[in-house]
Amino acid sequence: MGRWESIKLLVIDVDGTMTDGGIYYDENGNETKKFCTKDAAGFFTAHQVGIEIMVLTGSECRATTRRMTEMSVEYLCQNVKDKYRFLKQFMDEHRLSKENIGYIGDDLNDLHPMSLAGFVGCPCDSCEEIVRIADYVSDIKGGYGAVRDVIAFLLKERGEWERAYHTVYGIE
Numbered sequence: 234m235g236r237w238e239s240i241k242l243l244v245i246d247v248d249g250t251m252t253d254g255g256i257y258y259d260e261n262g263n264e265t266k267k268f269c270t271k272d273a274a275g276f277f278t279a280h281q282v283g284i285e286i287m288v289l290t291g292s293e294c295r296a297t298t299r300r301m302t303e304m305s306v307e308y309l310c311q312n313v314k315d316k317y318r319f320l321k322q323f324m325d326e327h328r329l330s331k332e333n334i335g336y337i338g339d340d341l342n343d344l345h346p347m348s349l350a351g352f353v354g355c356p357c358d359s360c361e362e363i364v365r366i367a368d369y370v371s372d373i374k375g376g377y378g379a380v381r382d383v384i385a386f387l388l389k390e391r392g393e394w395e396r397a398y399h400t401v402y403g404i405e
Contacts, residue, residue: 240284242327243387244338246289248291251375266300268300272380274398275382275383276384277401281400285308289313291313292312320334334349335351340359353369354368354369
């Protein structure tokens with residue numbers, strides 16, 4: 234095992250992290266989102282090594298619910314206005330410490346809860362305050378596979394990436 238070996242939970246923001254940050258409405262006023270399929274490899278490999286995923290977002294959208302269900306996310310937490318308080322309470326209830334938490338986000342509403350995490354990653358188009366505190370800044374923009382890239386970096390640092398994706402994708 235390498236760095237960040239104690240991480241048990243990845244907390245991941247949606248808008249601007251898993252999406253391009255745009256809000257799209259159809260002709261009926263329904264909100265739609267474009268998720269990058271490349272991020273799935275990150276989710277599946279994280280699960281393979283025993284890391285659970287919490288999607289933590291300030292908004293609520295049926296498209297997010299559908300995609301996160303497809304990705305087998307353990308904790309889907311939408312419409313959370315105070316991410317710090319929510320995550321702190323979750324950590325207390327589940328007896329998780331800072332060393333057990335990784336966080337991937339992109340904007341100011343992620344800044345305070347990121348202080349609860351032992352690892353912070355972000356897309357390259359994140360706000361400067363997030364980039365400044367990140368342990369890893371992906372070269373990829375939010376919504377274009379940045380989450381997969383951050384998770385791959387984390388698992389490479391832990392010495393688990395190759396084994397994980399080989400297992401997930403049946404590579405011998």
